[in-house]
Amino acid sequence: MPTRQLDVGIIGAGIAGLSAAIALSKAGHVVSLYEKSRFRNETGAAIIIGPNGTRILTRWGFDFDKAGALDYISMRRIRGDSLELDSEETFSDIKEQYGDRWLLFHRADLHAGLKALLEAREPRPEINLGVEVTDVDVDEGIIKLGNGEEIKKDLVIIADGAHSELIAKVIGRPYPVTKSPMSMYRFLQPMDRILANPEAGQFYKDRPAGFTTFYKTEVGRPGLLINTYPCRGGKLLYVALVHPTKPAEKGLVGWDSPADVDNFRADAKDFHPAVQAVCEGATDIKVYTQMWRDPLEKVSAGKAVLIGDAAHLMLPTHGQGAAMALEDAVGLNVLFTDVSSADEVSSKLQQFDELRLPRVSAIQTMSNKMMGPPDKMISEIKRYYGGEIPGAKDKTFSKGYNDFFFLYDIEKEARKAVTT
Ligand SMILES: Cc1cc2nc3c(=O)[nH]c(=O)nc-3n(C[C@H](O)[C@H](O)[C@H](O)COP(=O)(O)OP(=O)(O)OC[C@H]3O[C@@H](n4cnc5c(N)ncnc54)[C@H](O)[C@@H]3O)c2cc1C
Incomplete structure (x- = not known):
């Protein structure tokens, strides 16, 4: 238990919101989620999660069998007119190389598995469905609901997805998506x-x-x-x-x-x-x-922080969007595990900015600019990220990209950040 238990409000219960709720509940805080939909089962969508995301799910005790997860083993490109095989690749030693699996899910099964993890937490976080948040006062930590009610929180997590309206409260201006x-x-x-x-x-x-x-x-x-x-x-x-x-x-x-x-x-x-x-x-x-957005200059302001697609919307080029939401959640878990006063929230969120922005900005740029000139993409990534990056000739799902995405362990990196 932290010395000071925080009252946390999370807006949006997609993959990002649910993951943050699990992570902050694990850190010992009192969590309430506000979700405008009623969780109708999503149809027609699947998702791939690499080892940087699945190692988080494994540590949380996620039930992969119940979620019908399948190991991603092979990638084939076939000409759509002649059926000629263009290329074929096998990824059979992913777990040995990266410590966890590369998995294919129905998105609704992944979502349901996260919800089950959250509902198993004691005390059980509150999930308010059919409740729209219309405004947030980031300095005071106040969430305003569609029915006019105002709720004060120590920490507000904004996970309202790609079309985030609340993004403006953090960055000071609306930021529509680019199609x-x-x-x-x-x-x-x-x-x-x-x-x-x-x-x-x-x-x-x-x-x-x-x-x-x-x-x-x-x-x-x-x-x-x-x-x-x-x-x-x-x-x-x-x-x-x-x-x-x-x-x-x-x-x-x-x-x-x-x-x-x-x-x-x-x-x-x-x-x-x-x-x-x-x-x-x-x-x-x-x-x-x-659709996508270019990287943000910051993801936190006052007592509020953006996570998931609201913070780093990217094209699905490398299949890293949901994994980034899982990494955000673990970053919050580590930073907020040891809290002795609610006054620490803003400075911890600034640490979150420093921890997350270089990586998510690099991955957004890799995902959004992959189809353009590689040298231009690489020089843009270098504006955000100082470490080693894949080379100009590396292709999607190549070893260069896989190493960059999958070897990263957010828990270790966040622990390093809190001890330095
Ligand atoms: C075609 C496609 C393929 C993709 N493939 C992959 C992939 O293979 N691998 C991968 O890792 N990622 C992939 N992604 C990205 C991934 O799906 C997203 O990054 C991830 O689902 C984002 O989750 P989120 O919780 O941030 O947003 P969302 O899932 O959009 O959740 C936001 C939630 O907030 C709620 N909400 C919004 N506004 C409010 C409000 N004002 N008040 C209350 N609730 C509100 C919404 O109802 C919604 O439930 C793909 C994306 C697309 C579009």
């Missing part, structure tokens, strides 16, 4: 149906779990790409078709807009019939425009 020119249709297919179809099944039958990516690049036209991977213990296949954003998709906000099925079919038609068979019978197709 990429690419959008993504996404859905889940029952794997037994895929396997029952010989055309579609050939890509997944008796194969280790991993990415199978079909791409179509045509000169003079932005390429289409279909990325697929299994989740939920192999029962479901996640399918994401990346395409240039259609005029009708330009105003979409959020992740879960229903897709125009005719547009989706028109793009899928560009692929080989066997790839079209992977998409056949898809229902509940969602569309989402990829």
Whole structure:
């Protein structure tokens, strides 16, 4: 138990908010979460978490089997028209190299597993669903709810996601997202149906779990790409078709807009019939425009701190967004394990800025600028981060990037920060 138990309010109960709640409850504080939704089960999305994130889940006692987590073993790139194999890579010794697993999840299963961990805490943190926070006074630590109620906290964690409105309270100005020119249709297919179809099944039958990516690049036209991977213990296949954003998709906000099925079919038609068979019978197709922000100059102000996508929104290039949210949570755990007065909150949050900003800014830049000139990306990363970084020739999921992401142990780094 810390010498002074803090009253902590967390806004948003996505992966970041739930993880911070677990971490601060573990540090001995009293935690209340405020979530505007009612946790309807998210459809059509899967997620990959590398060893820098899974070692956190392992230490927390996360139930990987219940969450249907699958080891990410193989990555194949296949031409979407001729089915010619372009490249294939196997990642079979990840645990030996990095100390934990590289895992594929259905996002709802990861979320449910985190919620179960939180609900098992004693005393049980309060989860207020259907409660929107409309304002935060960062100097006083006051959270204002949609019903007009005001609640004073010692520490306020803002985890309200990519479209954070409350970001302005910390950085002093609104900061809308930048939309990429690419959008993504996404859905889940029952794997037994895929396997029952010989055309579609050939890509997944008796194969280790991993990415199978079909791409179509045509000169003079932005390429289409279909990325697929299994989740939920192999029962479901996640399918994401990346395409240039259609005029009708330009105003979409959020992740879960229903897709125009005719547009989706028109793009899928560009692929080989066997790839079209992977998409056949898809229902509940969602569309989402990829978006990012450039790194923030700070993530804390007064008694409040931004974490998760609100703090470091990035493109899904390296699959590191959720892992960064888990790292944020552990950083808070270590910094707030030993608190003797609520007056220490602001200085501890400044330490959090120093601990997290170099790494998350570097990873945001790697994720957001990977498609541009590599030298430009590297010189930009060096503005934020002084350590070794992957070279200009390293590709996504190469050893250079994997070492950079996966060898980092936030718990060790945060402990170093509090003792120096
Ligand atoms: C297509 C795609 C693929 C991705 N793939 C990967 C991947 O493979 N690996 C990976 O690590 N990451 C991936 N990411 C990123 C990852 O999903 C996010 O980084 C992570 O989910 C962020 O969690 P969060 O809790 O910050 O935000 P969210 O999950 O958006 O949660 C924010 C929560 O706050 C609530 N909220 C918002 N405003 C308020 C308010 N005013 N009051 C109360 N509640 C509020 C919302 O309802 C929501 O529940 C991907 C992202 C995308 C879009």
